[in-house]
Amino acid sequence: MTAAPAGPAESEPLTAAEADVLFRPLAHDDTLVVAVSGGPDSIALLALLADWTGRGRPRLLVVTIDHGLRPEAAQEAMMVGELCAKLGVEHRTRRWQGPKPQAGVQEKARAARYALLAEEARVPGATTIVTAHTADDQAETLLMRMAAGSGLAGLAGMAPRSAVNGAVLARPLLGIAKSRLIATCEARGLAFIRDPSNDDPRFARIRWRALLPALAHEGLTAQRLGQLAHRLARADESLDRLAAHALASVPAGDENGRRWFDFARLCGEPEEIVIRSLGLALAAAQDGEAQAGVPPRLARLEDCAKALIAAARAGRALQRTLGGFRLSLAGDGVLTLMREGERRRGVHPATV
Ligand SMILES: Nc1ncnc2c1ncn2[C@@H]1O[C@H](COP(=O)(O)OP(=O)(O)OP(=O)(O)O)[C@@H](O)[C@H]1O
DSSP states (O other), X not given: OOOOOOOOOTTSOOOHHHHHHHHGGGTTOSEEEEEOOSSHHHHHHHHHHHHHHTTTSSEEEEEEEEOSSSTTHHHHHHHHHHHHHHHTOEEEEEEOOSOOOSTTHHHHHHHHHHHHHHHHTTSTTOOEEEOOOOHHHXXXXXXXXXXXXXXXXXXXXXXXXXXXXXXXXXOXXXXXXXXXXXXXXXXXTOOOOOOXXXXXXXXXXXXXXXXXXXXXXXXXXXXXXXXXHHHHHHHHHHHHHHHHHHHHHSOEEEETTEEEEEHHHHTTSOXXXXXXXXXXXXXXXXXXXXXXXXXXXXXXXHHHHHHHHHHHHHTOOEEEEETTEEEXXXXXXXXXXXXXXXXXXXXXXXXX
16 A cells, blocks of 8 residues: 655645635636735735636635724735735725724624625625635634534534625635745745734634644644544534434424424434434524524533433423523423523423
């Protein structure tokens, strides 16, 4: 057996052939909204996309968001505009106008950024936003989520394609090392901005970034973490389908606007499927409400599901609250979901 061929050296620029493979899924759009901050990743993305679109299809609309948090940001947006003019592509700067509270300003800026980008993607023919997230970003995301106690869905990391504010968000460079994008800029003589917040150890992401070389030295490279994310994404999707199927297979109904299903029957499934099915049932009940509910944190969902499983197996009744709902398990194993605070009219007799 021959060894797998080594990937391109981490310091080699991306080739046109590689870019062609990465960008092929974007070929069907009329217009791509390309998010370019002016950092090395998004400048490389812009240059590669401009080469790839060659004679003008898909059309590129480059958007830079000025969050109004650093005085240099306006100048940086202009620099991106100048490069776009040279490359012959359209550029717009959008400014975040909202209030900028000290606490959680990064999260608010991020939400505002995606809202503005999605607005630009709402023009006819443009539904896809393209960002320059790299394999390094994915590795940092995974490590941060591990530390935060995320479950499988979180550890699946960022998806190459997802939804954001009604638009599609594509991340074609998610498998590419940041060092290769820097090399791409250098090989083309393209200047890029170094955002000082990228060196600020007050941000957790920056502290994790500093650990990456030591982890790679022990074999936990960004590539390995990316591979793990990919495998977990596959497992997560499969488990979700199995859970939906299991939930659809047990007796269930709607009475007086309350949902019920045979939870005891569901308990024949592996614990992970029962936990997910409960989450799906709750999400469905929340969807049916005028006010969309907030999904419970995974740890709370797990606790609740485990308590209900133990009670159902023992034939005991049990009441819990979760995600704004009261969950009433009857002695016969039927679980009823009702909005918290709702009066108990017509509930399954054994739960009253
Ligand atoms: N000010 C900006 N203007 C336009 N695009 C941006 C801006 N900031 C970030 N982006 C886009 O988002 C990508 C990821 O940037 P960065 O890693 O800084 O964001 P993040 O907040 O960590 O990511 P995410 O928003 O997905 O959590 C960039 O490569 C670029 O495509």
